Amino acid sequence: MTHNELPLFYVFHFYLFGLISLISAVAFVTRKSPVSAAMWLVCTMFCLAAMYVLLDAQFIGTMQVLVYAGAIMVVFLFVIMLLNLGHPSELADARGLWWKLLAGAVGLALLAQIFAVTKARLPEALTLPENTIANQVAKTGAIAPIAGPLFREYLLAFEVTSVLLLAAVVGAVVLGKRKERAHAR
């Protein structure tokens, strides 16, 4: 989509969700309590899901809500509450002034670098005609443009992902197992 033909409400909402995501990301980094930090991160992820939808990635936006804001953050909250991380000694966890200055300097340098990279000219030969994905979505629905390539060109990667998930499940169970049982043997 070119910029000048976008309707105003589209641009407005993109900036709105972007601003909310930035504000809640800052709140997330600065909160002392892990639970409220996790809640702000959930807010950031919802805003990102809205931005995905505005960028013609409806399926990815749904997955963002279901997998990230739903499953992954619930696991985080579950662990925070399981470990009962709320007592005052755990709350004051920000590093000292020198670390903060270092982090600010690294952050500014990184930001400058990323902006320099985004100023680079994009290869014109690879760009699709405008609204290609929006037209595809309008023609075949939101899932078909992703499902087609996912189960054809990227089928091997998809299958390897299932092995990765199995390995992660086994690894999590092994790591989370109580050690007493190992001693008893």
Added chain:
Amino acid sequence: MLAEALFFSAVLFTIGVVGVLTRRNAIIVFMCVELMLNAVNLTFVAFAQVYGVAGQIFVFFVMTVAAAEAAVGLAIIIALFRHRQTVNLANINLLKG
């Protein structure tokens, strides 16, 4: 919308990096890493609009790997908490000598 999305993505990524550097709670550091992954996902989705749907498929895989990473990482944090009764990274200094 590409330039705006790249702007938001860059700032979110930087906030994540600053969070990793300034916090000592292992779980919050871990959530900052998730924020960085999300920022990169936004870049992928924005570029997918211009260069084709492969970017969205990559986001799909990034989400899968992030889920696996969260499961294993949180299991490591629980195991660590069982040994040291803390998730503060300043107290986890066995390798410091």
